[in-house]
Amino acid sequence: MKESVSVLKGIGLTMYEAEAYVTMTSLISSTATEIAEKSGIPRSKIYNVLKGLSKKNFIEIEDGRPQTYHVKSPVEVLSREKDRISTEIDDTITRLTNVYENGMSQVQAPIWRIYGVEKIISQEVEIINRARTSINMRIGFLFEGEGEALVKAFKNRPSLKVNILASPTCYINGYEVNIINMFKDEEINIQKADIPFVKVLISDSKEMMHTYTKFSEDKRNVLPETAIGIWNKYEDVARNYDERFMNQLKKMKKKGKKKS
Known part of the structure; x- marks a missing residue:
């Protein structure tokens, strides 16, 4: 009771x-x-x-x-209340997101450091949820649970155009993970590439996040306690990185056509 x-x-x-x-x-x-x-x-x-x-x-x-x-x-009463609350929450999300994004645009130096794996993954998902047209990513490594969280976020946003350049594999807790297979989906354009130990997420050419971490001596496993994300909302910087990303993607596609 x-x-x-x-x-x-x-x-x-x-x-x-x-x-x-x-x-x-x-x-x-x-x-x-x-x-x-x-x-x-x-x-x-x-x-x-x-x-x-x-x-x-x-x-x-x-x-x-x-x-x-x-x-x-x-069933009648609580289903009705559930629908009402869900609608109110959706409306509140819309209103507060508009306020939040407007406030973010007023910040004079829109660069933040984010510490900790959970917070970094949460911020990546938030950026994906906020994106309007495109997400471009370079993936050289993944944290535990990060790949699954990103895939789920992409599936929830089927209208987004998603391009990924990724290392073929990485290691998570000593186990080899196939990054290409993890993100293989009809809606995701993923290309195998020689990506160093860094991760970059770019949204709509307007905001981006770099993620860095130290690795074990054998260069296999990340040391999650050293993880740091640099979230950047300077549009000029994000646009510059996005242009470089798309140029690299186009070159890779041309090479692929020549080989075939």
């Missing part, structure tokens, strides 16, 4: 309203007196509580002496 009450409070019911609704799901139809007794809600408050539940469309009130209160199906 406590878990259900907590969830109902989270979607906007008061403590008493949540307790009354949970109690009514077992009573189905009952009087205010019965609901107060079963739920432990004071009788002096039960009528206002039930009136509140009725206004929020969680129950129906049948006139009579005494009045009868009928609970609405949890």
Whole structure:
């Protein structure tokens, strides 16, 4: 019961309203007196509580002496509330993202250092989610869980044009990982390339992120505690890197056609 009450409070019911609704799901139809007794809600408050539940469309009130209160199906009520909250969250994301991006554009020196693998991966995914037309990447290595997170982000944005230049393989926790196969998808243009131990993500020629890390002595495994991301929103810099990326990609495609 406590878990259900907590969830109902989270979607906007008061403590008493949540307790009354949970109690009514077992009573189905009952009087205010019965609901107060079963739920432990004071009788002096039960009528206002039930009136509140009725206004929020969680129950129906049948006139009579005494009045009868009928609970609405949890599937009906909670599905409705889930849709409402989802819509409100989507609208809030849109509004706050516009505010955030406008604020970012006002920052005079838009370069940030990001420390830690989880934060770096999270920032990469955020950049992908924010991109409007294209993502270009150079991948010389991957952190644990990073490849899966990037693939998932790309799948959630099927309209993006994604180009990747990547080393054939890298090592994660001592195991060899095929980077090309990991990103192989109809919607992703991935080309094998000689990429040094660095990673670059460029979005819409407007923002980019370099990621660096130290490696073990045998140059196989990354040392995640040394990871650092440099997030850059200087458009001139991002555009310059993007142009160089596309020139390299075009040259590689020409070479591939000549060989075939």
